[in-house]
Amino acid sequence: MKTEIIEILKNNGLKKTPKRLSVIEIMEESEKLLTPAEVWSSLKLKFNHVGLPTVYRILQELEQIHIIKQILTADNQMKYFYCHAHSGEHEHFICEICGGVECINSSKIRNMLQELENELNCVIDKNLFQIQGICKNCKKMNKKLSITEREINED
Numbered sequence: 001m002k003t004e005i006i007e008i009l010k011n012n013g014l015k016k017t018p019k020r021l022s023v024i025e026i027m028e029e030s031e032k033l034l035t036p037a038e039v040w041s042s043l044k045l046k047f048n049h050v051g052l053p054t055v056y057r058i059l060q061e062l063e064q065i066h067i068i069k070q071i072l073t074a075d076n077q078m079k080y081f082y083c084h085a086h087s088g089e090h091e092h093f094i095c096e097i098c099g100g101v102e103c104i105n106s107s108k109i110r111n112m113l114q115e116l117e118n119e120l121n122c123v124i125d126k127n128l129f130q131i132q133g134i135c136k137n138c139k140k141m142n143k144k145l146s147i148t149e150r151e152i153n154e155d
């Protein structure tokens with residue numbers, strides 16, 4: 001585990017409990033979004049006695065300190081992913097095909113949100129700003145697939 005993560009835990013007064021560290025590991029190793037139940041089933045491989053409420057609590061704690069992030073998927077499922085930037089001040093791009101996540105730090109988005117805040121005289125909850133689509137790799141794969149389909153049809 002990165003010392004950076006250990007520091008974040010320490011600075012937020014969270015102990016390095018084995019379960020907490022395991023959840024971080026599971027999230028870090030996963031290439032896709034995970035539901036609390038999926039995290040739970042991985043965690044159960046290591047710990048005999050761990051309940052789903054514990055998993056929910058750990059996920060919430062880690063979200064508050066920006067180690068992981070939570071999103072609501074298009075089919076209304078609560079899912080979590082590991083945030084590589086570990087800060088609250090950025091957005092995420094989520095691939096609808098592979099579930100991959102990229103941290104986006106765009107000054108254009110920053111400025112736009114700032115402008116909106118001024119215009120509406122409000123505070124925007126930036127966590128709700130979620131960008132979804134098809135990632136670079138899936139776009140490439142899709143292109144390949146459609147070329148293969150064409151080749152088959154032309155035969």
Ligand SMILES: [Zn+2]
Binds near residue numbers: 083084
């Ligand atoms: Zn991030």
Ligand SMILES: [Zn+2]
Binds near residue numbers: 095097099
């Ligand atoms: Zn993708």
